[in-house]
Amino acid sequence: MGCGRPRLQPALPGPAGSSSAGAAAAPCSTDSAIAEADRGSPGCGRQLPGAADAMDLHRSQEVLQEIRLPALHSWKKRIMRFKNGIITSMYPAGPSSWLIVVVGVMSSTYGKMDPSLGIIARISETLDMMGRMSSQTKTVVSGVLFGTGLWVALIITMRCSLKVLLSYHGWMFAEHGKMGRATRIWMAMVKILSCRKPTLYSFQTCLPRLPVPAVKDTVHRYLESVRPLMKEQDFKRMTALAQDFAVNLGPKLQWYLKLKSWWATNYVTDWWEEYVYLRGRGPLMVNSNYFSMDLLYLTPSHIQAARAGNTIHAILLYRRELDQEKIKPILLGATVPLCSAQWERMFNTSRIPGEEADTLQHIQDSRHIVVYHRGRYFKVWLYHDGRLLRPREMEQQMQRILDDPSEPQAGEEKLAALTAADRVPWARCRKAYFGRGKNKQSLDAIERAAFFVTLDDTEQGYRKEDPETSMDSYAKSLLHGRCFDRWFDKSFTFIIFKNGKIGINAEHSWADGPIVIHFWEKIVATDCFQLGYTEDGHCKGDTNPGIAYPTRLQWDIPEECQEVIETSLSSAALLAHDVDLHSFPFDSFGKGLIKKCRTSPDAFVQLVLQLAHYRDMGKFCLTYEASMTRLFREGRTETVRSCTTESCNFVLAMVDPTQTVEQRLRLFRLASEKHQHLYRLAMTGAGIDRHLFCLYVVSKYLAVESPFLKEVLAEPWRLSTSQTPLQHVGLFDFNKNPEYVSSGGGFGPVADDGYGVSYIIVGENLISFHISSKFSSPETDSHRFGRHVKQAMMDIIALFGLRSNSRK
Known part of the structure; x- marks a missing residue:
């Protein structure tokens, strides 16, 4: 799987005093910061006579501090990982259970009972042959050894029992709302065996393997x-x-x-x-990477640096929880666990191009991020005095980058276009021009960063006065931007726009959409409900002038490499300009009304898409709906083939004026039930x-x-669809906070003459759609398809005699 998880050396800092977290107050500009730090100056002024020795001593103390703190942080993480590994290996038992078992065995032994059926006596005889021990010592040691063995056997038995129980999936095929006695007993046994509070990876060894149909x-x-x-x-x-x-x-x-x-x-x-x-070997941009948006109607702060400060801090808090395995594993029905393996490579990960195949480079820890703004790359340290930068301090760092007047170096501005186009030219270029010197150091800084950040100089997001154009522009910016202002190889690029709107562009090989959405929902909720802003829109807290300025990455890009960059940019721009992307919120009704139809909201939307596609194209096509197989260990995705004989019969009835409402409803029920059955088969390994x-x-x-x-x-998938599932339904109450609704996310078209459709069912009254196709195809039109989707939604709900919401 990729290149594994190598342990790499941390990125080297820049010139002395220029990037260390404990450096003196930074001078007026980035370039002068290095020069002034080398002279030991506390600011822009001239160094005072006789202060050289004091400043040298001060610098030595800072250097020692910056050596000590990262080493201490690294050892803390190692100890924490070791502790978490031990606890996870004991699951579903706990550390205290060992003491209970051993004390129970010893108590029985001293009570003249032998729970071991003679095994303790044999262990005692073996110990007597090995050396001199008193009778009491042999009894204690034998009892502890037997108790430990019994404890390990109990853990293995409990784990195997839980794995057998989790291999049963009959509960998924039961009629909705009806649970048989066998299923209730099964669920109770699963809860009993997994009653101890699980950590993120507790269930991994208890999950069954994916069966081969x-x-x-x-x-x-x-x-x-x-x-x-x-x-x-x-x-x-x-x-x-x-x-x-x-x-x-x-x-x-x-x-x-x-x-x-x-x-x-x-x-x-x-x-x-x-x-x-x-x-x-094709481009990641548009073809593979996907995006996720900010809140639809609300922007907590319109100050770009402030929004960046809060959300980057929230991301780092999430990373800390991930490192400590404090993120709760996802349980279906609060009982059945899903695999958590995909979380492992969320941070400190980059896709490395190769001529025949890429590899995934993941390092255990990274103490910096790289920020792109106006054609320049900046390295920003995440720690100061051994702690994470606070939101206001991170805002300060982002503002320093925004205020920096320096110009891009030759070839620097459009460098990331290499990651947007075909992989082979990028692999050859990387090998030829980025294998040594300052280019290697700067590229290492990007690839070993915790994640990549873009301070975008455009304004995006939903505008009430022009919702269609604004949402389309927002989606396209997140999907591909200008083709050179996102590092498409990073596990994710975090984007902050000039007006405070945010978004994310995620690379696909390391994980699937639900993992990123889980993370993204937590970040947005932490930003809004936990961190918050002052009345004037800044992050809470105080600035800290003692934190060193971000460091400009240095490049020496030859003309031959610049030609490759321009060629890659031209290729990527053609691909980006060909994307016809239409994003819109559908708020006439949502999950609340669909549930009154007594059908699955996902099945309802899938039948809407079948009807819309037939009206759009006049024919049926092979349809892909992404499902997941995370009920099994290391499961990823499976396909639900949503175009079925039953769905086609329903669609044909909808376009046939001679069919009655009763006939259409009957066919709808059959098609919906068939879709749900196929989805369950896909989830349970029978795809x-x-x-x-x-x-x-x-x-x-x-x-x-x-x-x-x-x-x-x-066979081409001319209709590729995916539901973006809500992961954190308990983060906040949609009814009390109706403005805090997600816009969801989307992806590019899969087929040149087809559609890509992503949708998210938010709360009770909103479904957001993202439709993509290609302008170059004479058969497709994303806006036309969007109109068909809206009409199909209204036509199907009308079959049930239900009225849509009056709110628009």
Whole structure:
């Protein structure tokens, strides 16, 4: 999986006194800061006579302090990780349980009872052969050893029992609102075995492995999914190919896949990460990276530096909780845990380009971030006097960058365009021009940073007077910006706009959307409800002139490299300008009204998309809806093929004026139930596409051609959809804070002639949509599709005789 998790040396600081967290008060500009610090000056003025010795001593103390504090911080993190590892390895038991078991064994022994059935006596005899011990010492040691062994056996038994229980997924297929006695007993047993307060990674070893479906089952479900999309003759040909595969080649490939599933933690994840993400040679921008927006209607502070100060501090608080494993694992129904493995590489991670494949570089800790503003890169230390910079101090650092008058160095301004275009030119350029000297030091500073920050000089966000244009512009800015002002290789780029609006652009290989959304919701809530702002919009607290200025990264980019940068920028700009992105909030009704229809909100929206697509294109298409397999260890995603025979029948009934409302409602129920069934199959490891993908990988390893697999994996997803799930429903009450609603996030189009649709169901009365396509396709139009979505929403809810909200 990528390049593993190497332990790397921390990035070297800049010139003496220029970037250390304990340096003297910074002078008037970044360039003069270095010169003045080298002279030992406390400010912009001339050094006083006779002060040199005092300043040298002061500098020595500061250097020693800056050596001691990071080392102390590093050791604290190591001890904390070790402690958390021990506690996690004991789960579902706890450290105190060892003492209880040992004391119980010893009490029984002294009470003339032998709970060990003679094992303690055998241990005592063995100890007597090893050396001289008193009888009492042998009894105590034997009892402790047996008690410890019994305790370990109990932990293993409890863990295996919990894994067996979590392998049961029948509860997902029960009728909504109806729970059988067997399910109640099962749920009670899961709660009993996992009653101890879990940390983020407590359940990892208790989660079952992803099962490998039977080839015949997968082939059957595949044929069922493409039946409504193919003409009769094409379907007969595909059926012949599929049946031949299921009988002949399929079982041979399945044997190797089964073998892998026995020794690999997850038979899909490593191949999915490598072949779908890291071996992709196309641009990450638009094609892979995705974005998430700020609050829709509210901006807590319009001061750019202040919003940056609070939110960066909130991000660092989240990182601290992650390091300490204090983030609660996500439990479905407050009982069933989801895998937490994807959190591990959220921070201090960068994707490193390679000519054949990229790698993921993750370091254990990083004490700085890199900030981009107006073509310049700045390194900002996150700690001062051994503590995190406070929000007001971070605001001060951001304001210093905003006020810095220096100009970009040659080739610096558009350098990040290398990360926006094809991977091979970037890999070759990195190897040729960034392997030594100041270029290597500066690139290391970016790649080893905790995350990347862009202080954007444009204003974005929802504007009531022009909601359509403003939201479209906001979405496009987060998806690709100007193609050179986001570092698309970082795990995420945090963006703060001139008017205080924020957003995030996330790289996809290290984790999927729900992980980033969980993090993002917590950041926005911490910013608004925990940190807050003063009446004039600044961060709370005081500035600190003793904190050194951010350090400009230094570059020496030759003309040959600058030519590659310009070429990459031209390529990336063509891709960015081709994106037709339409984002809009739908507030006529939401989840509250949909629930009155007694159907799943997700199934409702998926049927809306099917109806909208048919009206838009006049035909059905292969539809991708992202699901997850995190009920299993190291699970990632699976595909729900939302275009089914049942959904097509419903759509055709909706466009047929001769059909009655009762007939349409009956077909709606059938289509909704089928969609929910497919979603549950995908979540429980019985999906279609990941299994076929892995069979295809095995066939490539064995150099065996499969016409069936080749055709399946070549089929385009002309409608690619994803729901952005709310992760922190308890952070605040939507009813009491109706203005604190999320805008969600989105992604670029998957097919050149198709649509990408992301949606988020917020509260009871809002659903936000993000629709992407390409201007170059004569068949697609994101705004036209958006109008069809709105109309389909209204038409379907009208079937139930329900009225939409009057609020707009």
